[in-house]
Amino acid sequence: MPFPTTNPSLERALTDRGYQDPTPVQAAVLQPEAEGRDLLVSAQTGSGKTVAYGLALASTLLGEAERFGPPAEPLALIVAPTRELALQVHRELIWLYGPAGVRVASSVGGMDVRREQRALEDGCHIVVGTPGRLRDHLERGRLDPSQMRAVVLDEADEMLDLGFREDLEFILDALPESRRTLLFSATLPRNIVAMARRYQRDAFRIDTLVENEPHSDIEYRALRVAPNEIELGVVNVLRFYEMRNAMVFCKTREAVRHLHASLTERGFAAVALSGELTQNERSNALQSLRDGRARVCVATDVAARGIDLPDLGLVIHAELPNDHETLLHRSGRTGRAGRKGVCVLLVPFTRRRKAEGLLAAARVDAEWAGPPTAEEIRKRDQERLVSDPAWTEDKLDEDLEMGRVLLAQHSAEEVAAALARMHRARLPAPEELVEAGPDRGPRAKRDFGDDRPPRERHARDEAFEAEDMAWFTMSVGRRNNADPRWLLPIICRLGHVTRKEVGPIKIYDRETKFGILKSFAPRFASAARKSNDEDIRIEPAGFERGKPQDGKKPFGSKKPYEGKKSFEGKKPFDGKKSHEGKKPYEGKKPYEPRKGADDRPHGDKKPPGGKKWAGKDAKPGGPKPGGPKKKFSSKRER
Known part of the structure; x- marks a missing residue:
C-alpha cells in the first residue's frame, strides 16, 4: 500500500529516501480519523514511529503550505528519554522536513548550553530534547512555548521508568492548552494511561500490536551451552554470523566490563556501554559503531535504552533477562524498519526451564540448537570469502599490476593459499565448545x-x-x-x-x-x-x-x-530355641515376669530399712513397704 497523500514537500522527502510503503503505525496515524486529534499510540520498538509522528504533525505545522515561514518561536516540541534518541529524532526530522525549509534545534544533556541558547534565540520551527534540559531552558526563559502547536512524548514509558515524571508534568503544564499532544509508547501501563487522561483531550487510540507480540522480522534462536562456556558461546555466535553491528546484553556493569575485555583481547572491535561511562565516552562509543570502527557493543539494559543502530543485525543475550518484556525490548534493537535480524539466547543447561518460560510468556517460537562449532564457523568463513564483493568489483590498474607481479613470482595456488591465510589471520579464532547432543x-x-x-x-x-x-x-x-x-x-x-x-x-x-x-x-x-x-x-x-x-x-x-x-549358611536364631510350633505364651502365664534382678523395681538394690519389697506390684512412688498391697487392673497400670 503506498503512502496516503500528505504534504507535497514530505512526499518528495519520502521518495528521495526510498520509502514506498508505510509501516502499520505510519498508515494508522495518517487515516482521516486521526487528523488534527490528540493521539495515544502503542507500537513496537523500531516500527518507524519517528517518521509516523513527523507525518502526523504536517497538517498542524504546515497546513496547506509547502514550506515553513521564517524561523521564530518554535511550533512543536519533541521530548525523548535519552540523548541518543533525541539526536536520532533530530536527524530524522531534518531529512523529512528538509524540502519544507525546516529549522530543528536540539536541547539535550551533555551539550554546550550556550550553543543551544543561541539556536533558540535565532529562531527555529521544531525543538527536540530531553526532559531535564528542556525544563532548564523553560525555567530560565530561553525557550518560549507561547506558539507551540503540538508536543510529542516519544518512548513515554521509558521516560517514566527513568524518573522524569516531574519534568514531563512541568513541561506539559507550561505549554498552551490548545496544543495537540501525541503520546507514543512501546507499552501502555497504568501510569501512561493516567497521564494521557490528564493532558490529552479526546485522544484517538492506536494499537498496532498485540500486547507483548514479538517482532515478525526477527529470527529467534536458543542455544544450549555449558554454564562455564557462556563467554566462548558469545565468541562463536559473533564469528558465525559476522554481522556489521551486534549487541551483547549483560545484567551488571562488572559482567559488561569482563566480557568487553575478553572480546577485545580475542581481536573483536568492541565497545562497552554501562552506567559508569561519562557522556563523552558514551558518545564516542556509539559513534565508533556508526562509522564502522567498532562492530560489537556490550551493554546493560539501562545503558542501551534509546540506542538505535541502523545496521544492527544481531542481538545476543549473554545473560537471560529477568522477564519477557525485557527480552522483547532487548530483541527489538534489531529487525527495525523492515530489516531482518537475529536474536540469540545463550541458555545454560541449568537455566533451560527459565528460558522456556521467558519464550512462552513472550510468545516467541525459538529454534533450539547447540552453539556453532569451530568447523561450522570455518565453513562459513570459506563461503564468505568465495562470495566476497571484492571479486566482482571493478579492478584498478594498480591492483591488476600487483596481481601480475605476484603471479610472476608465485604459482596461482600459492597466491590463493596466501590470500586465504591472510583472510583467516584477521579474524578471531573460533572456540571449541562442548557438543550439545540430544536433549x-x-x-x-x-x-x-x-x-x-x-x-x-x-x-x-x-x-x-x-x-x-x-x-x-x-x-x-x-x-x-x-x-x-x-x-x-x-x-x-x-x-x-x-x-x-x-x-x-x-x-x-x-x-x-x-x-x-x-x-x-x-x-x-x-x-x-x-x-x-x-x-x-x-x-x-x-x-x-x-x-x-x-x-x-x-x-x-x-x-x-x-x-x-x-x-551366611545359617538359619535365623540357629542354635537357639524357636517359637516354631508353639502357641504364644505356651506353658507360661500371660504377663508373667522373668526371674532375676531385673524384675525388681530398683534392680539389685534392697529396700531401705532391710525390709523386703511389697512384692512385684510395688513400684517407686507407691505404698510404703509393709503396707497393703495394691491390685492393678492391667499391665499398663503396673
Missing part, C-alpha cells in the same frame, strides 16, 4: 562424560576399576540439571587434566562424584583448590579406593564386615 531428561542415566555405546562404556568402567582411583565431589547434582556433557569439560578445565584421566561420573541429587586416576590426583586437587569458580566447588570425596581414611577401612578394597562371622 535428555534430568532422570536419565548419566555415568560417563561421553556418548559411547553401552558395551564400550562398560569396557571403560572395567579399565578404571582396575586402576587406583581418587574420588572427588562436585557441588552440583540433578537439582541443577547436571549432565556429563558439560560437567566433563569443567572437571578438565578446573583440574588441568584431560578426559583420559577422568573416571566414572556419578550424578546424585545434590552432588556429583567422579574419579581421577590416582597418579594425577595430587595435581588435580591442587589445581581445583586454586580455581576461582564460585558456582562450582570441587573437594576430595569421603574415601578413596584402596586407601584407609581416618583409621577406618574403606569399602572400596574389602567387603563389608570382612573378618567377622557372617550369617
